[in-house]
Amino acid sequence: MDVSVRRVAAAATRALRLDVLRPGRPPEDAVYPGDDEATSAHFAAEAGAGAGREMVGIASLYAETRAGGPAPGWRLRGMATAPSARGAGVGAALLNACIDHVAAHGGGELWCNARVSASGFYARYGFEVAGERVEIEGIGTHEVMRRSVSAAPGVACGDGRP
Ligand SMILES: CC(C)(COP(=O)(O)OP(=O)(O)OC[C@H]1O[C@@H](n2cnc3c(N)ncnc32)[C@H](O)[C@@H]1OP(=O)(O)O)[C@@H](O)C(=O)NCCC(=O)NCCS
Known part of the structure; x- marks a missing residue:
């Protein structure tokens, strides 16, 4: 699948968020705290050609240190691939974009509250x-997962996020 990832506004992620992560819930459930903070970053994966090109996956990052975790921390949320596009590398492309973003902003701990059904992916x-x-309640069993991300070459270590 020809997948490309680009940074988008939070609002662009909400339809897929609602469909995949909050099915049957009201639209406001697809609005997450910190969505519009300047330090937050949202990514969309697109696939298909020409007019048929469509958004098939999303992921969001928030400048948020995990409780009890090292600073600086980045929280990954709203990671979702449309059911018809799963298993084709969309999630991997989005996760790599998130890792690159953290690395470009000085590195740190990347963490998420993972659905156990997705723990193997992370x-x-x-x-x-x-x-x-x-x-x-209503969403399922979760566990915190984390990894370290090193600063990209030439990027100062520490809290380099804008
Ligand atoms: C989890 C999710 C984002 C993965 O997206 P995806 O686009 O299917 O993932 P990819 O195709 O990029 O998979 C990359 C690799 O992870 C593996 N993988 C994908 N989902 C997995 C899972 N749930 N458990 C274990 N491994 C998984 C793939 O087999 C693939 O391995 P490979 O490189 O050896 O082939 C997607 O299944 C999804 O949206 N699930 C529903 C929503 C959800 O649970 N989101 C996470 C909330 S915490």
């Missing part, structure tokens, strides 16, 4: 479990 990319499993 584990493939170097994430490890960092906490107990917790049931989130």
Whole structure:
């Protein structure tokens, strides 16, 4: 699949967020705290050709240090691939864009509250479990997963995020 990833405004992620991550819920459930902060970054993966090109995946990053985790921290949220596009590298392309963004902003801890059904996906990319499993009502069982991201060459270490 010919997939490209680009940075988008939070609003552009909401339809897919609602469809995949909050099905049957009201639209406001697809609005996450910090979505419009200047330090937040949202990515969309697109596939297809010409007029048929469509958004098939999304991921968002927030400048948020994990409770008990090292600073600076970046929280990954809203990671989703449209059901028809799964298993084709869309999630990997989005996750790599997020890792690159953290590296370009000085590196740090990248973490997420992972659905256990997706834990294997994150584990493939170097994430490890960092906490107990917790049931989130209506959404499912989650566990915190984390990995370190080094600063990109030429980028000062530390909290380099704008
Ligand atoms: C999890 C999710 C984002 C993965 O997206 P995807 O586009 O299918 O992932 P990719 O095709 O890029 O997969 C990359 C690799 O991870 C593996 N993988 C994907 N989903 C996996 C899972 N749930 N468990 C274990 N491995 C998984 C793939 O097999 C692939 O491995 P390979 O490189 O050896 O072939 C997608 O399944 C999804 O949107 N799920 C529903 C929403 C969700 O749970 N989001 C995460 C919220 S925490």
